Amino acid sequence: MRDDRTWLDGLNDWLLRTGARAFAGRAAHAADPQRRMTRGEVCVLLGYLAALLASRAGLPCVAAPWARALLALLPLPPIVLLVALAVRRVSGMDELQRRIELVVLAVTAAAAWLGFSVAWLLAEAGVALPSPLLGFWGMPLLYVFARRWAGRRYA
Amino acid sequence: MNNRVRELRGEHGWSQADLAGRLDVSRQTVNAIETGKYDPSLPLAFKIARLFAQPIESIFTPDE
Numbered sequence: 001m002r003d004d005r006t007w008l009d010g011l012n013d014w015l016l017r018t019g020a021r022a023f024a025g026r027a028a029h030a031a032d033p034q035r036r037m038t039r040g041e042v043c044v045l046l047g048y049l050a051a052l053l054a055s056r057a058g059l060p061c062v063a064a065p066w067a068r069a070l071l072a073l074l075p076l077p078p079i080v081l082l083v084a085l086a087v088r089r090v091s092g093m094d095e096l097q098r099r100i101e102l103v104v105l106a107v108t109a110a111a112a113w114l115g116f117s118v119a120w121l122l123a124e125a126g127v128a129l130p131s132p133l134l135g136f137w138g139m140p141l142l143y144v145f146a147r148r149w150a151g152r153r154y155a
Numbered sequence: 156m157n158n159r160v161r162e163l164r165g166e167h168g169w170s171q172a173d174l175a176g177r178l179d180v181s182r183q184t185v186n187a188i189e190t191g192k193y194d195p196s197l198p199l200a201f202k203i204a205r206l207f208a209q210p211i212e213s214i215f216t217p218d219e
Contacts, residue, residue, distance in 0.1 A: 095196050096184040154187045 041085050048078035100150045107146040112139055158215045161189040163207045178202055 037045075055074040062068050090101045115138065119129055164174050164185075171189070175182040178199065187193035188203075194215075195203065204211040 094180040094184050095199060096187055096193050097181060099193075154192050155183055 044078050044082045051075040103150045104146040108143045156194045
């Protein structure tokens, strides 16, 4: 229990320090609600894209199942870090901004769930489906549109 | 919910940004409260009431 707390405290401290350096803190978010992505998040996003490219490039050269699994999951840590940073950013916002962000995330998640359900039902019926890349790029686009809608609703 | 935040802010000669700074929220939040698009949380409503030194029920009134 004590070890868990120490580990969690360490993670929290690290996130705090990262947040303080890269995000310019809570006050900056309150003062600048239009700021969409922090420098830290952009860096992690670039890391994710690099990991994605490395994973794609490396997979054809590897045959061992464990190595293929490792390479395939290479983009996962940046995604987890990005989610952690996003959670930190949202929790640092003021109440209206947080509400907008949570509404946007809920709309995006619901639409994504609906899209995947439609795709699964069509796949079960043997109907040809569009590329999964549509979902990959569609979600960020959906987020942007939902963000604009929610921003206008409350602004 | 109706409120007198804009009126009280005007009486103090504060801009929306001034009030936002005093309440530690964004200017967008102050604007949304004043235009009635957003009802503040109870802690923020108490903060507003304390800032203007008025009872909360004299600032925020429910829709009839």
